[in-house]
Amino acid sequence: MSVSVLGAGAFGTALAISLAGKGPVTLWARDAGDMAERRENAKRLPGCPFPETLSVTDDLEAGTEAEIILLAVPMQKLRSVLEEHKDALHGKHLVACCKGIELSSGVGPVSVITQTIPDATAAILTGPSFAADIARGLPTALTLACADAEAGRYLQAALTTANLRLYRTTDTIGAELGGALKNVVAIASGAAIGAGLGESARAALMTRGYAEMQRLAAHLKSEPTTLAGLSGFGDLTLTCTSEQSRNYRLGQSLGQGTPFDPTTTVEGAATARAVDALARDAGIDMPITRAVAGLLDNQLDVAGAMKSLLTRPLKEE
Template sequence: MSQHRSARAAVFSAGSWGTAVAKILADAGTNVIVHARRDEIAEAINTVHRNPGYFPDVELPASLAATTDPAAALHRADYLVLSIPAQSLRTNLALWTPHVGPDTLIVSLMKGIELGSGERASQVITEVTGVSADRVAVLSGPNLAREIMDGQPAAATVACPDEDAARRFQQACHTSYFRPYTSTDVIGCELGGAVKNVIALAVGIASGMGLGDNASAMLITRGLAETTRLAVAMGAHPATLAGLAGLGDLVATCSSPLSRNRTFGTHLGHGLSVEQATAATRQTTEGVKSAEAILALAHAHSVEMPITQVISALLYEKVTLDEAAAALMQRPPKPEC
């Protein structure tokens, strides 16, 4: 592949996080083309250099182009960067796979677990495309799209079994405001990114119920403990969960009002139903979709995940808010570690 300054990245699609990563890549000197589902979004990116659907107030780099044609987006692409809802990955990727080049590195931005199969995004990608695992990378970390669009400092982890591939993508997205680190622990990065969304729902619920910072800190800390238990049982390195893709992402998602999962939880804590909270949030909330799949993974690996269990029960209206809070606080006392 050519030097990173002339590398080509196709970003699918033009949602909030996809747009933010497309901007990062373009600012790093990578040639970027965004695949948008709607003609008006692609046209706006190409003509006025803005994404009116998500960030109408932010001017995108002039070098960033867009198209609704997946074949055109993927033509000679060194990187296919996927930022779509985890539950629609399998169906969409099957349509795009014929256009993926033989040496293209596929980079997942997705933070969810597929319902039914219980598979992480990287596993779905290798299944659908037939590429080897060392051609699939994951980008994960405490990355709130709005802050990145404003050029505020952030960092993330690029994980891939092939260290050279991770380093190539690291170079392709390294800017003055975005600092990527590398790792080979794909499992740890993906599980950290998926489970933190469920924990953020719990923190949002606690906030919506009027509970204080002590409760939030408890949920974040114990949430990290159950995330680490599951990740290690599935083959991850515990240090990954103490890093950017674990603790870092967890803190940002649980603490910020910019977090859609925390916001969704806050709506639930205020007494809204799941349907009402979905309407109020308007964007994909991966924690809602993935909670049941994560809980199934926990059962399969004999891992105790009490917060995830309670949130899953609450989402499926098996328990009330008060019963959920009581279930977490009335568990038998035990040693911390």
């Protein structure tokens, strides 16, 4: 089997490094020259040298020769990348490595793949993981979701490495939602800590945010147990409690009222807006998501957001 990674951000680079421990891997990037010369991604993942089995290229033909292609591009750019390169990606095993809901359509990455390249085998790799941990060989467990059970087993075997253990599911909707919605809750959690509201407030937001995730997942007919696994609860726990999370750091900036680097990709921002619109249309109660969307659009401040949550009608848990 052959593997390529399209996209040399921190996560794509880390996956390529880990997978290269099993055999040759190609990492495609528009700015491949510097990485090929330095043998590391000095800009996005410094201090993590490339194995000899990892080749870097800016040649799309070379980057798409593999049978299995990991799509490590931002969620909001996934469709345009697929449409731009659809001739080279027909019939491949395409594994999305991004987390979010597309703002324009309200669907997740697996749906974007199947809509854009119908003859591809679509899957998603998601769960609690930081790029630096994977690249440095630290143990990490993720969810590999593919609606085709046989293809899922094949991908699970191909993409499991010495430090990266994959668990398999056919519930792509649940896996997509877990990876997307935990980023929204992480923004809320970061805002609470940034505003000095304390650990108890963060714990409450995480717990009630998880309940929102379950409500939307039930509406979209995902398996009830999926969000209890790595792609849901596991990723929620990691992302809401670590400053390595860009979504959490954005929330902290909102809570502190300080600027945030606009060049940093934060998937939860667009996802909050997309999910808020989806929930409103479907009549699903998702107050934390609504509050995060309000914060991002400057319609609320943190004090107003917390007031809106704390003054909701009392009810059973």
